Amino acid sequence: MSEPLFDRVALIGIGLIGSSLAHNIRAHGLARHIAITTRRAETLKRAEELKLGDSYHLDAAEAVRGADLVILCVPVGSCGAVTKEIAGALEPGAIVTDVGSVKGAVVQQMRPHLPETVHFVPAHPIAGTEQSGPDAGFRELFENRWCILTPPDGTDAEAIDRLKRFWEGCGSTVEIMTPDHHDLVLAIVSHVPHLIAYNIVGTAADLETVTQQEVVKFSASGFRDFTRIAASDPTMWRDVFLSNREAVLEMLARFSEDLASLQRAIRWGDGDTLFELFTRTRAIRRGIIEAGQDTAEPDFGREHGRHEPERK
Amino acid sequence: MSEPLFDRVALIGIGLIGSSLAHNIRAHGLARHIAITTRRAETLKRAEELKLGDSYHLDAAEAVRGADLVILCVPVGSCGAVTKEIAGALEPGAIVTDVGSVKGAVVQQMRPHLPETVHFVPAHPIAGTEQSGPDAGFRELFENRWCILTPPDGTDAEAIDRLKRFWEGCGSTVEIMTPDHHDLVLAIVSHVPHLIAYNIVGTAADLETVTQQEVVKFSASGFRDFTRIAASDPTMWRDVFLSNREAVLEMLARFSEDLASLQRAIRWGDGDTLFELFTRTRAIRRGIIEAGQDTAEPDFGREHGRHEPERK
Numbered sequence: 317m318s319e320p321l322f323d324r325v326a327l328i329g330i331g332l333i334g335s336s337l338a339h340n341i342r343a344h345g346l347a348r349h350i351a352i353t354t355r356r357a358e359t360l361k362r363a364e365e366l367k368l369g370d371s372y373h374l375d376a377a378e379a380v381r382g383a384d385l386v387i388l389c390v391p392v393g394s395c396g397a398v399t400k401e402i403a404g405a406l407e408p409g410a411i412v413t414d415v416g417s418v419k420g421a422v423v424q425q426m427r428p429h430l431p432e433t434v435h436f437v438p439a440h441p442i443a444g445t446e447q448s449g450p451d452a453g454f455r456e457l458f459e460n461r462w463c464i465l466t467p468p469d470g471t472d473a474e475a476i477d478r479l480k481r482f483w484e485g486c487g488s489t490v491e492i493m494t495p496d497h498h499d500l501v502l503a504i505v506s507h508v509p510h511l512i513a514y515n516i517v518g519t520a521a522d523l524e525t526v527t528q529q530e531v532v533k534f535s536a537s538g539f540r541d542f543t544r545i546a547a548s549d550p551t552m553w554r555d556v557f558l559s560n561r562e563a564v565l566e567m568l569a570r571f572s573e574d575l576a577s578l579q580r581a582i583r584w585g586d587g588d589t590l591f592e593l594f595t596r597t598r599a600i601r602r603g604i605i606e607a608g609q610d611t612a613e614p615d616f617g618r619e620h621g622r623h624e625p626e627r628k
Numbered sequence: 629m630s631e632p633l634f635d636r637v638a639l640i641g642i643g644l645i646g647s648s649l650a651h652n653i654r655a656h657g658l659a660r661h662i663a664i665t666t667r668r669a670e671t672l673k674r675a676e677e678l679k680l681g682d683s684y685h686l687d688a689a690e691a692v693r694g695a696d697l698v699i700l701c702v703p704v705g706s707c708g709a710v711t712k713e714i715a716g717a718l719e720p721g722a723i724v725t726d727v728g729s730v731k732g733a734v735v736q737q738m739r740p741h742l743p744e745t746v747h748f749v750p751a752h753p754i755a756g757t758e759q760s761g762p763d764a765g766f767r768e769l770f771e772n773r774w775c776i777l778t779p780p781d782g783t784d785a786e787a788i789d790r791l792k793r794f795w796e797g798c799g800s801t802v803e804i805m806t807p808d809h810h811d812l813v814l815a816i817v818s819h820v821p822h823l824i825a826y827n828i829v830g831t832a833a834d835l836e837t838v839t840q841q842e843v844v845k846f847s848a849s850g851f852r853d854f855t856r857i858a859a860s861d862p863t864m865w866r867d868v869f870l871s872n873r874e875a876v877l878e879m880l881a882r883f884s885e886d887l888a889s890l891q892r893a894i895r896w897g898d899g900d901t902l903f904e905l906f907t908r909t910r911a912i913r914r915g916i917i918e919a920g921q922d923t924a925e926p927d928f929g930r931e932h933g934r935h936e937p938e939r940k
Contacts (some may be wrong), residue, residue, distance in 0.1 A: 375694060376780035389854065393673045408753070408893060411893070417849075439680055442846055442848055442849050443847070443848065445862040446913075452894070460849060462845065462846060462848070464846075475647055491845075491895070500838055501838050501842050501843075501846055502846070502849065503839055504831070504832050504835060504843065504848035504851070505832070505842075505843055505846045505849050505850065506846075506850040506851065507850075507854075508828065508856055509828060509849075509850035509851050510850050511887075511890060512824055512828060512887070513850070514890075514905055514906055514909050515883065515886050515905075516820065516824060516883055516885045517909040517912055517913075518822060518885045518905050518908065518909060519879070519882050519883045520816050520817070520887055520912070521818070521908065521909070521912055522886075523816060523882075525812050525814050526812055526816055526817075528912070528915070530813050530817075531813075531816065531817055531912070532912065532915040532916050532919050532921065533774065533776060533803075533919060533921070534754055534813055534814070534817045534818075535778075535817055535916050535919075535921050535922070536754050536755065536773060536774070536921055536922075537729075537754050537756070537814065537817050537818035537821075538817065538818040538819075538821035538822050538825070538857055539816070539817040539818065540916060540922050541819050541821075541853050541856070541919055542821055543909070543912055543913040543916050543922075544814055544853070544913065544922065545850055545853060546906070546909040546912075546913065547909065547910050547914075548906075549905045550902075550903050550906035550910070551903070553902070553906055554902045554903045554906060555899075557894045557902055558894065558897055558899055561871065561894055561895065561897075562650050564894060565891065565895060567831070568887075568891055568894075568917070570831050570834070570835075571827065571831045572884065572887065572888075572891075574827050574830055574831045574834075575823075575827045575880075575884065576828075576884075578823060578827055579877065579880055579884075580878060582869045582870065582873055582877060582880075583822075583873070583877060585870055585873075587866045587870055588868075590862075590866045590869055590870070591862050591863070591866045593826055593827075593830050594826055594858070594860075594862035594865055594866060595862045596833065597826050597829040597830060597833070597855070597858040597859065598858070598859050598862070600829055600832070600833055600840070600843070600844065600855055600858075601758075601829075601855040601856065601859035602859075603840070603844040604844050604847050604852060604855050607844050607845060607847075609844065609845070609847050609848050609852055610847070610848075610852050610855075610856065
């Protein structure tokens with residue numbers, strides 16, 4: 317890489333995504349200066365200990381001053397308030413973007429506060445782990461992942477292109493779509509799966525006939541994978557569901573309808589209905605492996621145990 | 629290991645579990661002779677090519693003749709028919725066991741056919757991957773995993789102990805419980821999670837507003853893990869749901885009730901209810917990691933891609 321794409325990047329929020337971006341900007345020389353701001357002094361101090369940036373600010377407005385790229389890495393529900401806070405300090409010509417998992421609501425919350433002089437290009441990197449905080453970030457998080465941009469009609473093409481190159485610099489492939497379509501797609505591939513995972517872990521915790529200790533002990537048989545998803549950041553996910561309400565409720569209604577029909581098949585011993593669905597779902601899995609979104613390796617959840625047997 | 633625990637083991641069925649057992653019996657010297665039998669000539673031939681056993685039989689009765697351990701590794705729904713087929717050829721004193729994910733129904737189906745002279749000790753190794761067939765097996769599958777035995781009241785203690793040592797020889801830790809309790813535990817930690825995974829993959833496939841290609845493309849955000857589970861063997865899982873009907877329907881009813889209440893919280897913007905659940909589920913995840921049933925490593929599904937970036 318010859319010239320950095322940006323002079324000064326302001327990262328607002330330094331959790332999993334913010335800190336992973338910091339690692340990327342540094343490693344790939346995407347900007348000359350990384351300004352980090354976050355609400356909690358303790359988190360900011362930790363970011364400094366980890367040497368994630370070049371300057372550290374408790375005042376968000378101070379961080380964005382002079383920045384030609386401003387990235388909001390905060391839960392979706394905080395985007396509006398943060399934008400209001402920084403609006404007056406934004407440089408004309410700056411690109412303002414976010415990393416939120418919902419786009420319609422983010423656009424609604426941020427846009428009214430933004431001056432006409434900046435380029436607003438909402439973004440959503442489809443990457444994450446169940447971990448959070450400044451220690452959770454790592455450089456490879458965005459590699460081979462999709463990043464969806466949802467620029468409003470009439471957005472400056474050059475600004476879109478620069479942000480696209482930024483995400484490509486982090487290893488991602490960029491896709492452009494409308495906020496509404498983004499929210500529908502994510503409702504089914506991400507939001508409803510997370511809700512279901514949270515829900516079954518809750519159902520299991522509340523049982524009287526099976527102890528929580530038994531649930532933990534025998535979790536290897538499917539449940540374990542749900543608990544991983546259900547360990548995701550509670551604030552972020554609360555905001556996602558409240559902000560993408562319509563699409564989530566629509567997908568959830570379909571899910572429940574389909575589940576009721578499987579329940580009926582089980583009750584009446586209709587094995588053919590079950591078998592037909594279970595066969596159909598295998599084809600989708602093959603599609604995902606062929607698309608390089610996962611490997612065909614069997615996952616039995618014990619990468620370490622496999623080579624260093626530790627008997628209990 | 630000094631003396632093999634068994635003289636001749638008959639493996640009826642040579643899929644993921646059967647072939648993994650064959651690898652274990654050989655590697656740990658658990659028996660002198662491995663007799664393999666399976667219904668399809670093609671599968672039997674493949675088992676022979678893989679050198680999984682010492683003798684190969686299309687006739688199950690022939691395989692069990694002279695065996696002091698007979699393990700049914702067939703889908704739960706076939707256990708009754710197979711038991712009927714081998715009953716007359718079983719040696720007095722032989723231990724007859726299975727590996728089915730449901731125990732109440734298996735006991736009901738197998739027991740009536742078994743002669744009084746054999747020891748019937750149903751078993752369920754809690755281990756598996758989403759793959760199936762004789763090629764899918766590997767030695768480490770049972771390592772550090774639980775194996776649940778559900779011997780009927782009055783079963784010979786020496787027989788239970790021998791089978792326990794057999795599973796310990798495969799690397800598992802053995803737990804003993806009643807068939808009914810087993811079926812309740814497994815309904816919540818395994819059967820319902822699988823049903824839900826199958827269901828959401830089906831719901832996603834049926835959408836008109838989001839294409840299947842989009843679902844595959846953006847699956848990294850949660851959906852992908854469900855497709856892995858939903859790629860499990862259709863016949864095995866159909867039988868599981870039909871055989872553990874009561875417990876599955878009971879757990880499913882609770883799951884749907886809980887989901888309806890989350891749906892209501894989303895509709896009415898009740899963030900506290902969501903946040904409270906999402907926080908509670910994290911504790912269960914910690915329990916699972918502390919119990920050594922999973923690692924805390926973030927899983928973002930691309931072990932290979934991480935080191936050998938393959939851009940598409």
